[in-house]
Every structure is written in C-alpha cells, then in structure tokens.
Amino acid sequence: MSLPPSGLGEFELIRRFFTRDGRARRGPGVILGVGDDAALLEMPKDSDLVVAVDTIVAGRHFLEGAAARSIGHRALAVNLSDIAAMGATPLWATLALTLPGVDADWLEEFAAGFFDLADAHGVTLVGGDTTGGPLTVSVQIMGHVPRGTALRRSGAQAGDVLVVSGTLGDAAAGLNLLKTAGHSASSREAQELIRRFDFAEPRVALGQCARGIARAAMDLSDGLVGDLPKLAQASGLAAHVSVERLPLSSAMRTTVSPDQALEWALAGGEDFELLLAVPPQRLNELQSAADRLNLMLTAIGELRSGAGVTWSLNGKDFVPNLSGYDHFAQASTQITV
Numbered sequence: 001m002s003l004p005p006s007g008l009g010e011f012e013l014i015r016r017f018f019t020r021d022g023r024a025r026r027g028p029g030v031i032l033g034v035g036d037d038a039a040l041l042e043m044p045k046d047s048d049l050v051v052a053v054d055t056i057v058a059g060r061h062f063l064e065g066a067a068a069r070s071i072g073h074r075a076l077a078v079n080l081s082d083i084a085a086m087g088a089t090p091l092w093a094t095l096a097l098t099l100p101g102v103d104a105d106w107l108e109e110f111a112a113g114f115f116d117l118a119d120a121h122g123v124t125l126v127g128g129d130t131t132g133g134p135l136t137v138s139v140q141i142m143g144h145v146p147r148g149t150a151l152r153r154s155g156a157q158a159g160d161v162l163v164v165s166g167t168l169g170d171a172a173a174g175l176n177l178l179k180t181a182g183h184s185a186s187s188r189e190a191q192e193l194i195r196r197f198d199f200a201e202p203r204v205a206l207g208q209c210a211r212g213i214a215r216a217a218m219d220l221s222d223g224l225v226g227d228l229p230k231l232a233q234a235s236g237l238a239a240h241v242s243v244e245r246l247p248l249s250s251a252m253r254t255t256v257s258p259d260q261a262l263e264w265a266l267a268g269g270e271d272f273e274l275l276l277a278v279p280p281q282r283l284n285e286l287q288s289a290a291d292r293l294n295l296m297l298t299a300i301g302e303l304r305s306g307a308g309v310t311w312s313l314n315g316k317d318f319v320p321n322l323s324g325y326d327h328f329a330q331a332s333t334q335i336t337v
C-alpha cells in the first residue's frame with residue numbers, strides 16, 4: 001500500500017472508517033473480520049458459496065466529483081444486485097479502495113453510504129485493501145444459497161414469461177439530469193430520477209423469493225437491449241418483448257418525451273432491476289411475493305424456442321437502437337465491457 005502523504009496513515013484510516021465495533025463487526029459467520037491478514041468465515045450448513053466482484057471507476061461508472069455517499073452506496077449496490085440475481089443471501093464483503101488522496105470528510109460520507117446499505121442487507125465488511133491512485137472502488141461480495149438452488153441465466157424454458165421488477169430507464173434519466181442540470185434539477189420527479197441513479201436499490205429480497213419459482217434470472221445493469229440476449233443465449237432460447245409493456249415510472253413519464261423514455265427503458269443501464277424467466281403457472285406466486293415487498297412486477301414478453309431477441313411495439317415489429325445507450329461514452333477511460 002502507498003497512500004499519498006496526509007495526516008492520516010493507512011492503519012488509522014482503516015481503523016477510523018472501516019473497522020466497526022460490537023455486533024456490526026461480528027456478523028453471521030464471521031470468525032475473524034478486519035484487522036488480521038485475512039478474514040475467517042464460516043459458511044451456513046448445506047449451502048453453496050455465491051461470490052461476485054465489481055469495480056467502479058470515477059468517470060466510467062460514476063461522475064467525477066459525484067457525492068461520496070452515493071459512491072459508497074453504488075460500490076456495494078452493484079454487487080448486491082449480482083447476489084440478488086442469483087437468488088442468494090448476502091453475508092460478507094471485502095473492499096479494495098484506491099484513493100487519490102486522504103480526505104476525512106469524503107471518507108466519512110463514503111463509509112456512510114457503504115455501511116447504510118450493508119446494514120440494510122445484513123452484510124459485514126470483513127476486510128479489504130487501501131491504496132493510492134485514481135479513485136477506484138472494488139467490492140467483492142460473498143453470500144449463500146441452500147445447496148443447488150441458485151438462480152442462473154440458463155434454465156429458462158420456451159413459454160416462460162419474461163418479468164421485470166420495478167421500472168426501467170430511470171437511472172439513465174437520472175444520470176442525464178445530473179450531467180445537464182446537476183443536483184440543482186429541482187422538480188420532485190427530477191430528484192426521484194437522480195435518486196434512482198445515485199442510490200439504486202438492489203432487489204435482494206425479490207431474488208430470494210424468486211428462488212424455486214423463476215427458472216432463470218439476471219440483473220439489469222447494461223439495459224434490457226444489452227442484457228436480455230445474454231439470458232436468452234444462456235438458456236438456448238429466443239426471446240420476444242412487447243415494448244409497449246415496459247414499465248415506466250411516473251417520474252419518467254412526466255419528465256421526458258415518450259420516445260426518450262422508451263429509449264432509456266430499452267437501453268439505459270444501471271437500473272439494477274431483476275429480469276426473470278417464470279413459468280406462466282407460477283406467476284401468481286411470484287406476484288404475491290412482490291406484493292409483500294411492495295415491488296412492482298411486469299410481464300414484458302416471453303421465451304420461445306429458437307435464438308435471438310425480437311421486439312414489437314403495439315403488434316408491429318420494432319427494432320431498438322442496438323448500439324444501446326452508454327452512460328459514459330465520452331469518458332477517456334472508455335473500454336468495452
């Protein structure tokens with residue numbers, strides 16, 4: 001580790017911002033957390049370990065100068081969303097933090113964003129790494145499912161209904177507002193859309209409910225146009241979407257034109273909603289679970305035998321802009337992922 005010089009050494013920084021007292025430090029299965037050379041963890045009996053890692057980079061996944069609290073939230077949220085997509089229960093996380101400098105106020109806010117979300121989902125931070133360099137945050141998350149029950153992208157069958165949670169395109173709309181008006185965007189609807197980008201809510205509880213009901217699942221991080229082909233291909237099927245069914249928030253509908261709303265709902269990334277393939281006879285069951293979670297579900301199409309994804313708008317063939325929508329197309333660090 002080599003942090004730039006500041007009043008706060010690495011050890012002190014970790015102690016002050018990332019080491020917690022009491023119960024929060026000793027979550028379920030934590031034999032040894034932050035402070036030793038490695039964490040010691042105990043898996044629940046008869047479970048599979050579910051592991052994901054995601055890195056977010058300034059100017060690529062969040063705006064340069066974004067609020068530290070939203071960066072802390074995002075770093076964990078993107079990972080929790082992957083855990084949700086597997087139907088898993090999150091348990092532990094590690095945090096690799098690369099900082100251009102040591103700014104106590106920034107770290108305070110970053111940690112608040114991270115731990116608020118961690119606490120909401122029962123996640124314990126069990127270790128990490130702290131180093132100097134361009135602002136980059138990498139979180140690894142670990143969770144579990146009862147053995148053999150994880151949801152995968154493969155496993156859908158022809159005739160399964162394609163279901164999405166929540167509303168689509170809001171995060172893209174929110175980011176657009178941030179880029180044009182910044183946080184000064186004043187209407188309640190604008191603030192709501194910005195919130196969907198800055199503080200995405202990973203659908204962890206829904207993912208767990210969908211385990212045993214859905215046949216396949218993934219989270220929508222790159223937009224439906226980018227992500228649906230991955231699920232269809234993994235399941236060896238074709239997919240069809242009736243575009244007029246895509247769920248749009250009222251904030252979106254009142255803020256932008258119908259065409260713009262549709263473009264973002266199709267191709268805007270970062271919504272972190274779940275896309276599920278559900279046998280028609282089990283839709284009610286999933287709907288009841290979503291009702292209990294106060295979460296909207298929408299059937300947007302179906303899986304069919306064959307390959308590829310087709311789209312229709314009010315019964316007519318429709319071709320979305322397949323280049324998709326890239327939030328950070330202008331970023332100098334642009335790489336194709």
Ligand code: ADP
Nearest residue numbers: 014018034035036037095097126127128129130
């Ligand atoms: P080592 O040199 O053995 O890798 P470090 O000095 O980097 O250990 O870290 C000391 C302890 O602090 C370890 O338990 C490590 O997991 C933890 N740690 C380091 N950075 C972070 C961080 N950003 N968040 C949480 N824990 C961290």
Ligand code: MG
Nearest residue numbers: 035036037038
């Ligand atoms: Mg060591």
